[in-house]
Amino acid sequence: MDICTLSATDLSRRMAAGQLTARTVMEAFLDRIAALNPGLNAIVSLRPEADLLAEAEAMDRLPRRGWLHGMPLAVKDLVATRGLRTTYGSPLHADFVPEADDLIAARMREAGAIFIGKTNTPEWGQGSHSYNPVHGVTRNPYDLTRTAGGSSGGAGAALAARLVPVADGSDMMGSLRNPAAFCNVYGFRPSWGLVPQDAEGDTFLSTLTTDGPMGRSPEDIAHFLEILAGPNPGTPFGRTAEPYSDLLTTGIKGKRIGWLADWDSAYPVEDGILELCRGALAAFEDLGAIVEPIAAPFPAEDLWDSWTVLRSAITARAKRDLFDDPAKRALTKPETLWEIETGLTRTAADLFRASEIRSRWYATAARLYDRFDALALPSAQVWPFPADWTWPREVAGRAMDSYHRWMEITVPVSLIGLPCLLLPAGFGADGLPMGVQLFGPTGSDARILAMGHAYHRATNWPSQRPPVF
Template identity: 45%
Template structure:
């Protein structure tokens, strides 16, 4: 019990329910951990310790009188600073909203609280989640706990670091072009980009936009699965919300599954350090009894489709704001250039790609590939500008290995795959058929149990 802060959410929920430890004790262990390590990494940017104590006390009282409120009764959780939290400052990483306090919780927060989770605070993100490097003008940069001189990734970088260092056992993230998967890879934790609609997002601006999703993050696949079961579910306010109730697949391993392996997703440059780590993944699956085949992919249509829809969405959501940071402003300007013909071309490209991948998944159960094309880079560096001597056109291009997958309308998990020679984490990406989130998590769990990479803690 001396390290409650590194127990899993599943174990904490069990201990609290059995009254072997109180919600107040669990919270205090995590608050102590936050006090100890957060000054070094800057992951949790708004802490609500007193509010959390009151919630933990209420959880203990409720448990004594009427039993657990839900599967996360008394378990601490942190919310990304893009997510609205009633009565808790929510800045979106932007000076324009530095003092903003929402009046209502977003749906994902409502569902976590309804399941009994205790909110401890907000995690850092770049301005409006723009980019895979967590730094902004309000709070500064979040540091990688495995090497404080390196980036934590983004845009859910604060969430990934808070998890990796034991400040919380669960955190929500969001992902348009890798914002949940990339920091999970950089920080040796687990993140799931669910099938769009699995975790509904409610909007009166871009309700039909499917590239951006919310999802669970944790240190283990079991905890991600537990959290997904809480935050998933139909809501009629989301036009593509999935009615099917999420249920995990039995832990049957991966023997007999058909696994496609792509070391570069069809010709993308991959840093040799990342390539060396991810190249070990196929052998793991083969030893587990899966049938692994290296494949040649053609995901080129994803490039134009992603960039066009992303730019259009940035104009839609942020086009009326002044004083934006350079990355957000650049995206808005790209949106101003989008024409009807561009959207028509992007829709056709995405439709072609979807049908090609539907045929691909008739042959294979899952695809495995690198999450990110590089390992964590220096924190002072705004983005990756070159890979293997190949110059990249802009700050987006180094994340193609993630954002090409975003276009597929498919679930994708980032799972710890190992470390570079200098101790930097690298994740493997497990992609499944659309709507088969449970299959992706089953495969991820088998890989996790076979390797144990996620058990390695940062040297803080």
């Protein structure tokens, strides 16, 4: 039995039954990390082996604490972890060791996880390519010359290579959806507020980013989501979690999916992506669902206008000190400085206009869900690109006017905080993975996961084409 290839659900079940010890599991994953991580650079700040084995042995002696009991996990390097180096990909924090966990890290610990290290991310999580001056670049398990995406690129690569059983990600502009697609795994962006923020800074206006689970199956994601989700009394807009892992067997027959393709050509997409993604949705049709092409329901340029205003303003608020302090500015990536500088020009009128556009799109999407159970879009506009790029300057012959314009196809979901499951869609002609965004109305997390579960049982792409080194 290859322990590292077991699903997280099966691994947890076997550990609970006493068929596997935490030490045995830890040894297996550490051996695999030693063999494969040097070529990937997915896991960073790896703790000493002796410390991890001792902690695993201690967990074997303790009463079972939760679904993650004794499992080795690497936490995204944007999440503060008590006693474990957290760099945010920035040289300004290269040696930072937090004294306390962020909320989701605390919830993982409470459920019994053993933190082995961190997963790599872009500097400050900005841009969908995981490279930074502290840890370097994370590479794609399916082609080591290509990017694993970002900002949860280390998580996506580690999952695909079977270096961890599940992983946490975060998503503002596709930051867990893009790497999941590029690495042939699943990623779930929950309804905004289901996985709450920490009670720090602004928690009323900053509603674009959320943490979420990543895994090699929707079942693993459902179990992990039960740990991460649930209100934080110190923050607004909290949502009550459901028993997602018990709600996965909903039937697919008769479900209606609206296929938005490239949003009536508003989003340039590289050759082969639309065809692969539409072909992947045929699995739903084989299960009795109806997939219907639909016209773009809202002007893409309005969505982009709203998004860029809100994103830059939030970034400027959160990171202005990086811009104002010359010493910090010298150690900050140009894309982050550009976001801050742009955000500082936003007026109150700009913010209200952006919010009004956002509100109109939310109402428009709600009417679409009177007709459809879910909507679908490609996960990305490009195939995994060379790892030595910073970002794609051109997509399908169209110049990109910012470092994140090539990720624009994720904005319809992100702008209004809809639940979205990234489905692996298969592989292109050159063997690179791609994925499909399946998203529903606010609060439909259980339904979207159940649809994904049926899709996974019919396709199981992560096991059909495991990465080859």
